[in-house]
Amino acid sequence: xxxxxxxxxxxxxxxxxxxxxxxxxxxxxxxxxxxxxxxxxxxxxxxxxxxxxxxxxxxxxxxxxxxxxxxxxxxxxxxxxxxxxxxxxxxxxxxxxxxxxxxxxxxxxxxxxxxxxxxxxxxxxxxxxxxxxxxxxxxxxxxxxxxxxxxxxxxxxxxxxxxxxxxxxxxxxxxxxxxxxxxxxxxxxxxxxxxxxxxxxxxxxxxxxxxxxxxxxxxxxx
Ligand SMILES: N[C@@H](CCC(=O)N[C@@H](CS)C(=O)NCC(=O)O)C(=O)O
Numbered sequence: 001x002x003x004x005x006x007x008x009x010x011x012x013x014x015x016x017x018x019x020x021x022x023x024x025x026x027x028x029x030x031x032x033x034x035x036x037x038x039x040x041x042x043x044x045x046x047x048x049x050x051x052x053x054x055x056x057x058x059x060x061x062x063x064x065x066x067x068x069x070x071x072x073x074x075x076x077x078x079x080x081x082x083x084x085x086x087x088x089x090x091x092x093x094x095x096x097x098x099x100x101x102x103x104x105x106x107x108x109x110x111x112x113x114x115x116x117x118x119x120x121x122x123x124x125x126x127x128x129x130x131x132x133x134x135x136x137x138x139x140x141x142x143x144x145x146x147x148x149x150x151x152x153x154x155x156x157x158x159x160x161x162x163x164x165x166x167x168x169x170x171x172x173x174x175x176x177x178x179x180x181x182x183x184x185x186x187x188x189x190x191x192x193x194x195x196x197x198x199x200x201x202x203x204x205x206x207x208x209x210x211x212x213x214x215x216x217x218x219x220x221x222x
Contacts, residue, residue: 002026008215020206083164089164096170104177179219
């Protein structure tokens with residue numbers, strides 16, 4: 001039986017969702033975040049980095065969302081959830097599978113970290129910390145963030161999903177960046193196509209079953 005080590009309010013929701021799409025049986029071991037919003041130390045007993053998701057299957061411990069998704073598709077015949085080899089869609093699929101954790105999440109985490117810096121320093125240097133943090137966000141992070149949003153919109157406006165005109169695991173991979181980004185998107189940005197796509201993924205029974213099986217996942221509310 002597959003075990004998913006699930007940290008609350010985390011990208012581990014994607015793994016439960018994929019397991020539901022594949023119709024596989026699994027156990028969920030839930031971990032609560034600390035007051036600093038970090039993973040509890042007990043996750044380090046599962047994998048040295050102490051992050052989630054991690055799965056255990058047939059004596060193997062597998063970490064890293066993209067690697068877990070690839071493993072599940074390969075091991076449990078998920079080919080209906082992946083565009084056929086050799087097609088344009090398969091190339092797009094591969095791009096988004098790597099992009100989700102390789103490009104989108106580092107930028108989103110950087111945005112979050114800089115937003116939190118002023119609250120983490122002694123109050124007497126807070127104005128300076130705020131100035132630095134806002135400067136970095138305005139000059140370095142937000143212009144890139146706008147480019148990423150435009151890229152998502154262009155891809156979804158093309159034919160509705162991230163890798164073609166059919167749902168694929170690339171949509172699962174992209175769910176966490178898009179859901180996480182929604183609260184950080186300014187009112188000046190057009191989010192209609194992203195919201196339509198989010199409605200479509202949330203309408204999938206497997207997405208909803210994953211919410212029921214997992215712990216908290218606050219991004220589903222945005
Ligand atoms: N790229 C990794 C990122 C893993 C990761 O950072 N997970 C977050 C959950 S969203 C985590 O465990 N955070 C708690 C911590 O850093 O202590 C993956 O996709 O698996």
